[in-house]
Amino acid sequence: MKKVLLAVFVAGGLAFSADGAAIFKSKGCASCHQPTADTVGPSLKKIAQAYAGKKADLIKFLKGQGKAIVDPAKEAIMRPQLTMTKNLPQEQLEALADYILKYK
Numbered sequence: 001m002k003k004v005l006l007a008v009f010v011a012g013g014l015a016f017s018a019d020g021a022a023i024f025k026s027k028g029c030a031s032c033h034q035p036t037a038d039t040v041g042p043s044l045k046k047i048a049q050a051y052a053g054k055k056a057d058l059i060k061f062l063k064g065q066g067k068a069i070v071d072p073a074k075e076a077i078m079r080p081q082l083t084m085t086k087n088l089p090q091e092q093l094e095a096l097a098d099y100i101l102k103y104k
C-alpha cells in the first residue's frame, strides 16, 4: 500500500512538473496555435513537421535564441511570446517541445 501511494505521488509529481500540454495552455499559446488549422499562428502540425528531428532547435527557439523557420514573415507576432518561455527550466522546455512535436 505504501508503495502504491508512493508511485502515485511520484507520477503525479512528474506530471505536474513537466506537463507540456498544461504549459502550452497556461501560457496562452493555444489562442494562436490550433492542432491542425492555421489561425493567427501556424498549426502545431506545421510546426512539428518543420522541427521533426530537430527538438534541440525547437528548444533554442523557445529560449529566444533561434530563428523562425515556419513562417518568418510573421515572426514579429511570435517573438514577444517568447518572454513566456525563454526562462522556463530545461525540463519544462523539453516537455513543451515534446508536446508540440507530437502533432507531426
Ligand code: HEC
Binding pocket: 024, 027, 028, 029, 030, 031, 032, 033, 040, 041, 042, 047, 058, 061, 062, 067, 068, 069, 070, 071, 072, 073, 074, 075, 076, 077, 078, 079, 081, 082, 084, 085, 096, 100
Ligand atoms: C499572438 C499569437 C501567438 C501566441 C499567443 C503564440 N504564438 Fe507561436 N507563433 C505565432 C505566429 C504568428 C507564428 C509564426 C511566426 C514564426 O514562425 O515565428 C508563431 C510561430 C511559433 C513557432 C514556430 C517558430 C518558427 O521556427 O518559425 C513555435 C514553436 C511557436 N510559435 C510556439 C509558441 C508557444 C510555445 C507559445 C506560447 C508560449 C506561442 N507560440 C504563443 C503566434 C503566436
